[in-house]
Amino acid sequence: MMTHGLTDFVTLLTRAITLVVLVLTLPVGLVSAESNRIVVLSGQDLKPYQEVLTGFQQSLAKQGITLTVEIYPLQGNQAKTQDVLADVKRTGAKLVVTLGNQVTQAAVREISNVPILATMIVTPDEIRSSPNATAVLLDFPIETQLQWLKRIIPTAGTVGVLFNTKENQLKVDAASKSAKGAGLTLVPKSVDSPRALPDALDEVTRTTDVLWGIPDAVVMTPQTAEPILLNTLKSKVPFVGLSTSWVKAGALYALDRDYLDIGLQTGELAGKLLGGTSVSSLSPTYPRKVTYVLNLKTAGVINLELPPDLIKGASHVFQ
Numbered sequence: 001m002m003t004h005g006l007t008d009f010v011t012l013l014t015r016a017i018t019l020v021v022l023v024l025t026l027p028v029g030l031v032s033a034e035s036n037r038i039v040v041l042s043g044q045d046l047k048p049y050q051e052v053l054t055g056f057q058q059s060l061a062k063q064g065i066t067l068t069v070e071i072y073p074l075q076g077n078q079a080k081t082q083d084v085l086a087d088v089k090r091t092g093a094k095l096v097v098t099l100g101n102q103v104t105q106a107a108v109r110e111i112s113n114v115p116i117l118a119t120m121i122v123t124p125d126e127i128r129s130s131p132n133a134t135a136v137l138l139d140f141p142i143e144t145q146l147q148w149l150k151r152i153i154p155t156a157g158t159v160g161v162l163f164n165t166k167e168n169q170l171k172v173d174a175a176s177k178s179a180k181g182a183g184l185t186l187v188p189k190s191v192d193s194p195r196a197l198p199d200a201l202d203e204v205t206r207t208t209d210v211l212w213g214i215p216d217a218v219v220m221t222p223q224t225a226e227p228i229l230l231n232t233l234k235s236k237v238p239f240v241g242l243s244t245s246w247v248k249a250g251a252l253y254a255l256d257r258d259y260l261d262i263g264l265q266t267g268e269l270a271g272k273l274l275g276g277t278s279v280s281s282l283s284p285t286y287p288r289k290v291t292y293v294l295n296l297k298t299a300g301v302i303n304l305e306l307p308p309d310l311i312k313g314a315s316h317v318f319q
Contacts (some may be wrong), residue, residue: 123139125216161213201228232302
C-alpha cells in the first residue's frame with residue numbers, strides 16, 4: 001500500500017516538474033497568453049491622446065471586456081518605455097496597445113509574440129515590418145482627401161504637391177491615379193533637400209490651382225511652414241494643410257480626426273484580437289469619421305468664397 005502510494009506521489013511530482021519545465025521553455029508569446037492584462041503605452045499626455053484612451057476604455061466596457069488595462073504615460077521617456085516592454089516580455093500580456101510613433105517603434109522592435117495594436121501614427125510604415133501588429137491610422141485615404149479638396153475648392157483643376165522621392169514617391173504615384181477619378185490633375189514636384197524648396201514652391205504656385213500638403217520629412221516641417229504659407233498667400237493659391245495648427249497659421253483648411261472615435265475604433269479592433277482573430281487578418285484601418293477646420297481669414301486673402309453650410313459644418317473656424 002505504501003509502495004503504491006509512493007509511486008503515485010512520484011508520478012504526480014514528475015508530471016508537475018515536467019509541466020513547470022514546459023512552461024519555462026515556452027516561447028514568450030505563449031506564456032503571455034495567460035496574462036490577463038492589456039498594456040497601453042501612451043507617448044504623450046496631450047488632449048487627443050486622452051480622448052483616444054477614453055474612447056478605447058469605453059469600447060472595452062461596451063463589449064464587456066473586463067481585463068486589467070494598465071496605462072503607462074511615457075511622454076518620450078525611453079528608459080521607462082524599455083522597462084515596460086521588458087516587463088511585458090517577462091510576464092506577458094494579452095495585448096499591447098501603443099499611442100504614438102516612438103512607443104510604436106519601440107514595441108515593434110521588442111515585442112514579437114504578443115499582438116500589438118498601434119494608433120496615433122500617420123501611416124502603416126511604423127509597423128510594416130512587424131507581422132504581429134496592426135493599427136488605426138491618423139491618415140485618410142487619398143481618395144477621401146481629394147474628394148474633400150474638390151468639395152471645398154470646387155474650381156480646382158490642377159493640384160500641386162511637393163514631396164521627397166524617398167518618402168513619398170509611391171504615395172504620389174497612387175495619388176496621380178486617384179486624382180483622375182476625382183476630375184483633378186496632379187502636378188507633382190520632387191524636393192529632395194530644403195535648398196530646393198523655394199524654386200519648386202514658386203513653380204508650383206505659378207502653375208497650379210491649389211497646393212496639397214502631405215506629410216513629408218523634407219518639405220513639411222516647422223522650418224518650411226513660414227515660406228510655404230507666405231508664398232501661397234501672396235500667390236493667392238489655396239494651401240491644404242496637414243493639421244489644425246497649419247490652418248491656424250494660415251492654411252485654408254485641413255481634414256481632422258474625431259479622436260474619441262479613433263479610440264472607439266481601437267477598442268473594437270482590440271475586441272477582435274482578444275476574441276481570437278489573428279493580427280495578420282486585420283489590415284491597418286483609417287479613421288472612419290472625417291472632420292475639417294477652416295481659416296476664413298485666409299479664404300478672404302485668396303478671394304475664395306466658402307458656402308455657409310460648409311463653414312457651419314467645420315469642427316473649428318479660424319477668423
